[in-house]
Each structure stands twice: as structure tokens, then as C-alpha cells.
Amino acid sequence: MSRNFMRSSSWNFLQLARYGRTANHSQFSSSNIFFHLEEDDLSGEDTSSLADSQEDFDSAILFGMLRGNVVGLRYYSGVVNNNEMVALQREPNNQYDRNAVKVNNVNGEQVGHIKKELAAALAHILDQKMAKIEGVVPYGAQNAFTMPVNLSFWGRAENKQAVLDHMMKYGFRLGPIPNSLQLGHGSAKSKSERAGPSYRAPILPAVQMTTEQLKTEFDKLFEDLKEDDKTQELEPAEGKTLSVIALILTNFYDGRPFPTKKIKKQELAESDVLKSNMSQKQFKAAKKTELSTDSRKESETLSQEASSSRPKRQKARKTKYTYSSASEEDEAWLPRKVKAPAECTLHDDDLFANALFGLPTAVRKKKNKKGVTVSQSISKAGPEGQRRTTLIICPLSVLSNWIDQFEQHIKPEVHLNIYIYYGPERTKDPKVLSDQDVVVTTYSVLSSDYGSRSESPLHKVKWLRVVLDEGHTIRNPNAQQTQAVLSLEAQRRWILTGTPIQNSLKDLWSLICFLKLKPFTDREWWHRTIQRPVTTGEDGGLCRLQALIKNITLRRTKTSKIRGRPVLDLPERKVFIQHVELSEEERQIYESLKNEGKAVISRYVSEGTILSHYADVLAVLVRLRQLCCHPFLVSSALSSITTTADSTPGDVREKLVQKIKLVLSSGSDEECAICLDSLNMPVITYCAHVFCKPCICQVIQHEKQEAKCPLCRGSLRLDQLVECPQEDLDSSINKKLEQNWMCSTKINALMHALVDQRRKDATVKSIVVSQFTSFLSVIEVALRESGFMFTRLDGSMTQKKRTEAIQSFQRPDAQSPTIMLLSLKAGGVGLNLTAASRVFLMDPAWNPAAEEQCFDRCHRLGQTKKVIVTKFVVRNSVEENMLKIQSKKRELAAGAFGKKKSSSSQLKQARIEDIRTLVDL
DNA sequence: ACCGCCGGGTGCC
């Protein structure tokens, strides 16, 4: 194999990485061909003015090498890894030393300076372009103050002597790099007279690839995945449908590397923890900025390392990999491989998937057509003593669905032993579990078992499969629940979820970590190949992501088919938007409130303080939205929007209480800006921002006296946090209702539809959804007046009451209520309300996905009727504007997970734009 | 920086 020491044409692609690579045409076995390549940092911008022509590189020879030092590391944030290249840049205008030579990392961020004595010698050479100098940090990349750097001098042969002489004058002798500095045991000397850094020779003959070649390699990796996709028997979801029933992320290969090409970590990333190179001040400033940006998310790690002693600076790690071709063995594990011989046509997992998620017909069909019974495949998963049991973990709310699913649909088809691992009576004997075909449990049971792992049978069984239902519940990598899940021993891992990505790609990464999908479980690899390209909108990034997703998911949408047959034959679902006009009286109140709010908001906008008055803005919006529903909803306690500066502490506190109530009752599904998850024990700060209590307390503890609000940098104090009092938010409503009930445009529209429906077909059941539970209370009155039987489900109800409500609604008998009042938030995943075939969405939600999810409570497996959804929207109101924002969000979601994840400032701007849209500014 | 270097304090054992 000839060596090709092509050098990268770009000066800035300095990072050295070592790759072994597949050469499937080769007569060599897959593992013994390695390519040495210079890796292009995928996000690196070529900002260097030193970019050279190819010609320069071709004629360049190595003059010699020199060990120098990079100093002043503590003053700069640029990080570098061992064996990574650095760039030298003259800094003639440095006020301390006109000979200064800056050292930059692969991203062009300054790492430090060349120590001044050496810089004095180098300055002339660089200025006169007598030689090109490349640096590689051989070790000590983590050092806090100085680090070594191996410099190699390159240039035209005729300049060699002048350079050597010049360096000699300053007391530096160029030479070959000492043996001790070499990595590996390559033939450095033989190569040293040709172009290309020679001191990084890998174990085997190396070919250096250009950055272009590398990129091609990356793309190939993913293209191959795409090809696998063609063998998929499930048609990939066409278009961007929101009607995903189950997105199944699967791991078919036992935690082995992704099989197309085996990718093996060659060097483990060292710990991410490092010493501070920043002053405390800098660090605090940086941390504050981080809080609301993506970088914060990135700093979280699954392993929780360093979470207690938070590193002062996150070091971007570059990790080296080798990968070799998929071996024959791996071929067998290719996902969705269905080209196997007839007698074992179907992958065990296919059968399992169909047994679990397909319709019984699909199972039966397979059985008939292929002559393979599901029971054989599932329960006789292997020889005696081998793993055979599948563990299903789900939220409590869907536990009963699983039981139903097995009892009604699967058991009649196949014989399966099923054990529900739940409740105080659950077995302690792992043998009992491992004798089952399927064990079903909940996240909470698992999590509580995890507390005493050594006792837990769940943690003793070696599972064949672990299936996570509603798998996005593990998206917080630090939650005990997640840890508990990750601690399970499993050969294959499945994740069922309708929403694999809720906040960011990070969510997906959590899932991929569970699947042990190498190499993407490595944070750095994931980040480099997927997250960064996608978030920066880099070409090809999305394609890779999509290729990856396609290849690890089985998508079953309402249109998915297995061999031409629909997986799920759901009845039609239609969504109508019914516009309504406010009555003159309502309109009057609305307009005056709107003008008042507009005035306040436009003042904030012009002052540029809108985001620090977010709660006020929200208050305006919520009140307008409430007015669209019913004037009673607008709490009289909130009559004044503006916060006056000279109010007494008690006043301020009262206002904050009002604000937090607003945020919580607004249904805006506010997220905590710290954990980026939905609010848990919400508290409001004095600057009126709402966070999870644990989150903000942590911030305060960490920052001590200097704690600042992550959103507006207002000062924070523990004793100034206001919690939401647990009093009944509806009490004022109830009073009003008792005193003098009145209708509203929307209630009128709803009641008209309901009465009309009852007249046509009294057996049809409806769900009435609102984000405002108080609105549900008002509707109750109207329902009673017209003699409707109804039940109610909202977040304030205990689990017991919820189950009661659901069960009574699902009952088919005549006494069963025909209407379910549902608060949007309570209508989360798993809730099964298939008794209803009509949905009335009383007010638009911020998040269209939340609406969709709600509709799917009745439009799901078990629904026999056509489902009609009616969304009420008040014309010329904040609601119409919300629809605009919704469609914007939908577009974003359709563009696959919102590329260009945008900076925090962009996000802020977007939020401001949203607000302006909403109030017609 | 668990260094080197600087410069002030100090001075038998």
C-alpha cells in the first residue's frame, strides 16, 4: 500500500486524529488497515490568513523540529487535547512583546503564547515567511499554566539553512523529534524528509487523508446506514407527520458498535474535569451566560461525573477512534435484516415488535405466511439457560394498557408468561422473573428498587430485552430513574416514544446512551458528528441525523404498513377550527384590556426590558386568552398589571404570588430555564421568573452571595423566593358562579355543538379540553343546566380519582357520562379515552404537540369511530395570533428537530417576536 | 505553580 502524505490544504484543520478505516475491497482482513489522517474539525472556520496554496505544501520539506512551551494558558479559554495540533500566529502589535507568537487551537481560539525567548527567535522566521511552523501538543493539554508544544518547521529547501542558522543564533537547535516523544512506533525517521507531520505515526503504515476524504468517510458511514434502510420492511414515515403512534428506538445488537462499520474507541477520553484556568470572576460570568444556552446542556453528562465539583471550564474533548468494517458476524445483526433464509425469515425482534405494537392481525398474518409462530420465537428465544425475558418499563398510567394489550390482543395469539412486577407483593426472587417471557414494571418501582440494588430481582436478571415505554421519561440523565434504567443488564434495548426529542438533540442522546449505540454514546462523537453539525445548520448534519434516526427507529404512523397492510387501521380523524366572534360586550372588555396590555408591553419593548418583565407580559396574554374563553376567568385580584416600584414588600410578595399562579395556570407549559424540563415545585423570584425550586436553590447555593437570576441577572436570595400557595385557584370563580352565572361566546358555541350532537346521536361521547381548569368549572355549570352527564380530569386530582373518572367515562353503559372535562396538561401520554370520538379544544395551546397529544387520547388503538376535533378560536384575538405561532413551531418541528438551534440571544429575539405577534405590536 | 523567579528580611549555634 503506497503512502500518501497529502497534506491538508487548510491551515486551520489542525487536529490530528487517528483512524483505522474499512477497506472492504481489500485482501487484508478488515482490522489491519489503518489510515492516518488529519481530521477536519467539522465546525472549524478557516479564518486563518495563513492559508497556503497546495503548491507550497507540495514543495515543502521538513527542516526540523523543536520542543517549545506554550505559556499563559490561564488567561485564555481555548482548549486543546493531547496530540492535537495548534496554530501559531504572530502578534506584532502585542503591547508587551513585539515578537509575541499566539497559539491557537483548532477552532481558532487562543490557547496561550509561545514563551518569549522562543517567540523572539520565531518572530523573524514567521514574519519573513522563511518557514511554516506547525505545533502539536504532545501531552500536558490539561495543564493549567504551561504546556509543551512540538514545533515542526516546514519550507522550501533553499530556506532551510537560513532558518537553522537563525534559530541557532537564539540558542535553538532544530532536530528530529526525540524518540521519547513519538507516539506509537511508526517509522518516523523514514518519513521525516517528506511532507506531513511524521511524529504521530500510528502502529501501522499510515496514509494521511485530506479533510475532504475524511468528510467523505463520515458521510459514507451514514450513507451505508441509509442503504440498510432499504431493507426495512416498515416503510419509513413519509413526510413529516405528527401522527406518530410509536417511535420505537431499538438496539438490536447487544450494545455492540453500530454494525455498518464497527467503530471502536481507541483512546478513552480523559476525565472532563479540569482545573480552573479562569479567575473566579470569569468563571462566574461564564457560568451565568451558560445557564440559558445550549452549552449548559452540553455540560451535563450522563455519568454525572463532576457534577458535585463542577469543573470551572468544560473542556471540549477530542477522542480518537478506529473503526473497521462490519464483520460477517455483525452482518447478522444489521437492523431490519429480512433477507435471511426462509425458515427463519423473521427476526425475532420483528415478531416481538409486532406482538407488542402491531395489531393481532399483523401477528397472525406473519404466523401464517411465514410459518413461524410468535410463541416459538418469543418464548424460546434461545437454548436453556440463556436470556429469554423481556422487561417492559412504563409509567404507572400506562401499566394497565400493557396488561390489557397482553390479555386482549397478544395472549389469544401466543402463549406468554407475563409477570407484573408491581406492588408490595412483588417477588423478590430473580428466578421468578427470569422464568417469564415478559415482565412489566414501572419506572417508579424500578427506581425505588434501584435504591437497594442488591436486593432487587430486577437488577439480578440478565434480560433479553429491556423495553422503555414512553422512553423520553429518561431524558434527564441525572434522574435516579435514568440511572436505574441504565443499570439494568440487557442484551437488546428498545425505547418506545412518540416524542424522542422534546427540548433538544440532547434528549435523543440520552436515549442513544440507553441503547448503547456506539459510537454515539460518546459525548464527543455524538457532538461532533451529529449535534454540532445539526445545531449549526451545517450541510449534511441533518442528513446524518435523519439517517441515524431512520436506522434505529421503527416508525409506526397511522399510515405505516407492513407488507402493504396498515399496521394500525385507525379511523379517520378530522380537525376543524371553528372561529367564533366575541359578543359586543366581550369585545369591549377585550379591547380595553388589550390596549392596556399593549401599552405596557410596547413600553417594555422600547425600553428593551421585555424579557425581564416576562411575567408581566405573560399576565397580559393570559388575561386576554382568558377573556376569549369567559370573562369570569380573569381574576379580579390581577386588575393592575404594572408593578409599581414603591410598593411595600408585602405588596410585592402578593403580586409575585399572583404572577406565579398565572404562569402555572396559563397552561403555557413553562419550562424551567435551568433544567429545561417542565417545572417541578415552581418558585418565583423577585424579578418574577419562575424556576424549579431545587434548580434555583442549587444556583443560589453555588453562587452564594453573588447569585443572579439566570434569566435577567437580577439579584437572587433564597429568602426571596416565593412559592405558589396550595390554595384553590378556583375559589373566586366559584363565588362568581354561585352569584350570577352567565354564558360566553365560546360556551355558547360549545353547548350548541354538544346539544346538536346529542340530538343526532346521544351515544357519542366528547372530550372538552381547556388549559384553564377554571374554565372547565364554568363549563360544568352550563353542562348541568343542559342536563349532560359529565366527568372531569385535571391535574389537581389524586391518582385514585383520576382512575375513577377515566373508568366511568370509558364504561359503555347508559349511566356513564358522555362528556369528559379535561385539562390540557392532564391529558398526557398514556391516557386512554377512546370512548370519546369528539374533542372540543376550547382554547389553543402554545405547543401544538400538546394539542396533538391530547387529540390522540381518543384517536388511538381501540377507537372505532371517526374522530372529530373542534378547535375554538376567537376571531381577531390573541388566539388567532397563537395559531400563527403554532404553525411556525410546526414548521420548525417538521424541519427535523429544529435545526439551527440558535443562540440564546436568537431565542430571546424569537420570544420577543412571538410576544409582539401575540399582541399585534 | 507540589515549580522558578524576584526581592525583602535577615544573619553563630
Add this chain to the structure above:
DNA sequence: ACCGCCGGGTGCC
């Protein structure tokens, strides 16, 4: 003592 030695302050260019 125009030294040595000690120990604190300090730290890129």
C-alpha cells in the same frame, strides 16, 4: 552581609 539562606509574593506576551 558587596554574601547565603529563608520564606512570602507572585506568575504570558
